[in-house]
Amino acid sequence: MDNSDGMIIALDAMGGDYAPACVVQGANEFITKRKKYKNVKFVFYGDEPRISSLLQNLPKLKNQSRIKHTSEYVASDEKPSIALRRGKNSSMRLAIDAVKKGKAAAIVSAGNTGALMAMSKLVLRPIDGIDRPAIASVMPTRRGKCIMLDLGANIDCNSDNLVQFAVMGDAFAKVMLGIEAPKIGLLNVGAEDSKGSEVVKSAAEELKEGDYPINFYGYIEGNDIAEGIVDVVVTDGFTGNVALKTAEGTAKICSDYIKAAFKSSPWAFVGGLLARFALKKSFKKLDPRLYNGAIFLGLNGISIKSHGGTDATGFANAIEVACELAKNDINSKIKEELSINHGLFNDEDELEAEIL
Amino acid sequence: MDNSDGMIIALDAMGGDYAPACVVQGANEFITKRKKYKNVKFVFYGDEPRISSLLQNLPKLKNQSRIKHTSEYVASDEKPSIALRRGKNSSMRLAIDAVKKGKAAAIVSAGNTGALMAMSKLVLRPIDGIDRPAIASVMPTRRGKCIMLDLGANIDCNSDNLVQFAVMGDAFAKVMLGIEAPKIGLLNVGAEDSKGSEVVKSAAEELKEGDYPINFYGYIEGNDIAEGIVDVVVTDGFTGNVALKTAEGTAKICSDYIKAAFKSSPWAFVGGLLARFALKKSFKKLDPRLYNGAIFLGLNGISIKSHGGTDATGFANAIEVACELAKNDINSKIKEELSINHGLFNDEDELEAEIL
Numbered sequence: 001m002d003n004s005d006g007m008i009i010a011l012d013a014m015g016g017d018y019a020p021a022c023v024v025q026g027a028n029e030f031i032t033k034r035k036k037y038k039n040v041k042f043v044f045y046g047d048e049p050r051i052s053s054l055l056q057n058l059p060k061l062k063n064q065s066r067i068k069h070t071s072e073y074v075a076s077d078e079k080p081s082i083a084l085r086r087g088k089n090s091s092m093r094l095a096i097d098a099v100k101k102g103k104a105a106a107i108v109s110a111g112n113t114g115a116l117m118a119m120s121k122l123v124l125r126p127i128d129g130i131d132r133p134a135i136a137s138v139m140p141t142r143r144g145k146c147i148m149l150d151l152g153a154n155i156d157c158n159s160d161n162l163v164q165f166a167v168m169g170d171a172f173a174k175v176m177l178g179i180e181a182p183k184i185g186l187l188n189v190g191a192e193d194s195k196g197s198e199v200v201k202s203a204a205e206e207l208k209e210g211d212y213p214i215n216f217y218g219y220i221e222g223n224d225i226a227e228g229i230v231d232v233v234v235t236d237g238f239t240g241n242v243a244l245k246t247a248e249g250t251a252k253i254c255s256d257y258i259k260a261a262f263k264s265s266p267w268a269f270v271g272g273l274l275a276r277f278a279l280k281k282s283f284k285k286l287d288p289r290l291y292n293g294a295i296f297l298g299l300n301g302i303s304i305k306s307h308g309g310t311d312a313t314g315f316a317n318a319i320e321v322a323c324e325l326a327k328n329d330i331n332s333k334i335k336e337e338l339s340i341n342h343g344l345f346n347d348e349d350e351l352e353a354e355i356l
Numbered sequence: 357m358d359n360s361d362g363m364i365i366a367l368d369a370m371g372g373d374y375a376p377a378c379v380v381q382g383a384n385e386f387i388t389k390r391k392k393y394k395n396v397k398f399v400f401y402g403d404e405p406r407i408s409s410l411l412q413n414l415p416k417l418k419n420q421s422r423i424k425h426t427s428e429y430v431a432s433d434e435k436p437s438i439a440l441r442r443g444k445n446s447s448m449r450l451a452i453d454a455v456k457k458g459k460a461a462a463i464v465s466a467g468n469t470g471a472l473m474a475m476s477k478l479v480l481r482p483i484d485g486i487d488r489p490a491i492a493s494v495m496p497t498r499r500g501k502c503i504m505l506d507l508g509a510n511i512d513c514n515s516d517n518l519v520q521f522a523v524m525g526d527a528f529a530k531v532m533l534g535i536e537a538p539k540i541g542l543l544n545v546g547a548e549d550s551k552g553s554e555v556v557k558s559a560a561e562e563l564k565e566g567d568y569p570i571n572f573y574g575y576i577e578g579n580d581i582a583e584g585i586v587d588v589v590v591t592d593g594f595t596g597n598v599a600l601k602t603a604e605g606t607a608k609i610c611s612d613y614i615k616a617a618f619k620s621s622p623w624a625f626v627g628g629l630l631a632r633f634a635l636k637k638s639f640k641k642l643d644p645r646l647y648n649g650a651i652f653l654g655l656n657g658i659s660i661k662s663h664g665g666t667d668a669t670g671f672a673n674a675i676e677v678a679c680e681l682a683k684n685d686i687n688s689k690i691k692e693e694l695s696i697n698h699g700l701f702n703d704e705d706e707l708e709a710e711i712l
Contacts, residue, residue, distance in 0.1 A: 079550070141609075142609050142612070152545050155545065155552060155553045156553055156554075187598060189508050189511065189593070189594055189597040189598065194435070196511060196594075197511045197512055197594060198512075221597075221598070221601050222597065222598040222599065222600065222601025222602035222603075222604070222605060223601040223602065223604050223605030223608070224605065225602055225605060226602070226605035226606045226608070226609045227605060227609070235598075237545070238545055238552075238553060238595065239594065239595055239598050241545040241577075241578065242543060242545065242577070242578040242591075242595050242598065242599050243578065243598050243599065243602045244578065245577050245578025245579040246578035246579065246581055246582070246599045246602045246603050246606075247578075247602050247603070247605075247606045248578070248579050249578060249579030249580065249581060249582035249583060249603075250582050250602075250603045250606040250607050250610070251606050251610060252579070252582070253497075253498050253582045253583070254606070254607055254610035254611070254642070255610070256498070257638045257639060257641070257642070258614065258635065258638070260638055261631060261634040261635045261637070261638035261639075262631060262634065264634045264637070264638070265633070265634050267630045267631070267633070267634070268630065268631040268633070268634035268635070270627070270630050271626075271627040271628065271629065271630030271631030271632070271634075272627065272631055273627065274623045274624065274626050274627030274630065275617060275618060275623070275624040275627030275628055275631065276627075277621070277623070277624070278617040278618065278620045278621050278623070278624035278627075279614065279617045279624070281617070281620070282613045282614070282616055282617035282620070283613060283617075285613070286610070286613070
């Protein structure tokens with residue numbers, strides 16, 4: 001028996017632009033199309049009547065699911081501090097609590113990112129040795145896939161934070177990309193040692209000199225991300241967020257330019273029909289739904305953020321990220337890497353203050 | 357007579373991967389293809405015999421050019437501090453000196469970026485009211501073009517720096533994009549007031565509350581750059597550099613994916629032939645050569661950096677940026693905007709120390 005058999009995933013059924021329908025359909029797509037995970041079980045947290053009615057015509061999913069009713073949920077524009085205080089019975093919070101209590105292997109939500117981060121951090125707490133959890137996700141590259149972190153959890157980072165991101169990113173890449181010794185790159189404005197901020201330079205030095213069980217490549221630049229020069233891109237949350245969104249925006253206008261070109265003349269239109277299949281196949285690699293599901297990495301528990309506007313296929317992908325990480329026990333891997341070296345300790349003081 | 361008639365541009369003939377050939381060919385393409393600037397004159401700084409021989413078969417260019425011989429040049433990997441000390445007779449330095457002495461309206465170089473920045477700053481000095489000059493360039497967007505700065509001159513910025521970038525970017529956009537009241541956006545990780553670093557938040561407040569003669573839009577995110585939500589994207593040099601290179605890298609893999617798709621099957625190949633013209637036209641808007649020529653903005657003199665690996669067409673574009681900015685007297689416009697408001701003063705103390 002595979003250890004994913006009987007795995008339970010907690011779902012925030014009320015989070016996201018198309019909740020709860022998209023959450024239920026995503027879960028259904030997941031267990032019907034991912035044979036490997038066909039026996040995964042779900043607990044839906046949210047409005048029982050609505051979820052029940054959505055499950056009506058999905059017998060397999062209904063059979064593998066339970067519903068925990070709550071009429072409360074976190075609004076998409078709610079401030080994290082308000083959500084923390086008032087959202088104790090929200091669908092998001094109850095789903096996170098389930099992970100804390102060991103009743104679920106992971107939680108997936110397409111809801112309010114700030115609230116999910118704050119609640120996950122407060123309830124699940126950072127792993128010993130990690131000062132700042134980071135948002136990490138898989139991204140497409142020319143050579144396949146890479147991991148980038150932090151994508152926005154920490155606006156200001158010091159060099160210790162970046163070093164910890166490198167260690168966590170290493171463990172994440174091993175699990176999600178199946179690479180034995182992932183190449184870790186530090187995002188910078190040039191490849192030379194003299195380039196970059198003091199924070200980046202000191203992180204690089206620590207990663208080079210320190211006793212970390214990782215394969216440190218050195219500096220990379222923005223254009224190296226898409227080229228797939230490294231398997232893990234380490235950066236602060238401000239730069240990572242801007243880089244991710246800039247890449248998404250650029251890919252979107254490229255794809256729109258192609259579509260516009262095919263509509264611009266009869267010849268081009270016919271050309272487009274002939275090349276359609278090949279282009280679709282080529283651009284499928286860039287489909288954002290395939291990369292949906294960012295983890296809030298570095299907590300004692302797996303908390304996955306789905307894009308709020310994704311569809312069932314995208315949500316199913318986020319569930320897959322949750323299952324892969326739970327099945328491979330990502331957090332044990334991170335703890336193991338942290339225990340090999342020393343000097344990566346965290347202070348739990350003022351954790352609440354920091355969260356708020 | 358147009359005030360570009362008889363305008364003299366100083367060219368660092370020895371800078372760039374394909375120097376001096378690319379520099380000479382770029383200048384030739386410029387005066388033969390840009391009718392508006394057909395009378396612009398050049399002074400080539402560099403190896404006289406090599407430049408002479410390149411000019412041999414270009415009678416028009418030869419007629420409008422002079423050569424100032426020097427056998428010294430700044431190597432592409434030379435440290436800026438070394439270039440400053442030892443490069444006093446280099447082609448780059450002599451070309452910058454010509455602008456300082458009023459013998460040329462602008463200088464264009466495809467050489468070592470760090471050295472060009474350091475030398476330009478030392479020789480031309482920042483404009484009163486500007487603490488930190490910034491690298492600015494035109495970028496393609498869905499709606500046309502935008503300006504982004506800083507692209508890498510200043511790794512760490514404070515809020516005053518960002519405010520000054522906004523003022524300079526405004527003047528630059530008016531000249532280069534011909535927009536009367538350019539929309540100025542501050543790059544951030546979200547649109548809400550609560551998002552971002554303290555530096556970004558305080559710059560936003562100053563731009564909102566302060567008495568600046570600019571059209572401040574507010575925060576934008578990475579994906580808004582390519583969408584063309586604003587005309588000027590203001591950010592620190594670290595983030596701007598990463599965003600620019602990330603966009604370039606992403607556009608490159610998109611264009612390579614298209615080419616690969618057309619080669620993947622006979623149908624797609626025929627489709628590609630039929631759609632070729634339309635696709636070329638569509639993607640021409642993204643051709644990096646059309647955006648070549650970044651200015652080191654905020655100095656008493658126009659210093660333009662061409663990409664080191666560009667071709668004659670790209671170099672001709674960099675010359676065009678120089679001519680447009682000189683013809684429209686960009687620096688007077690910046691000074692005018694600075695004089696309208698107060699509180700944007702600079703300290704010239706420790707300038708050399710800062711440069712080195």
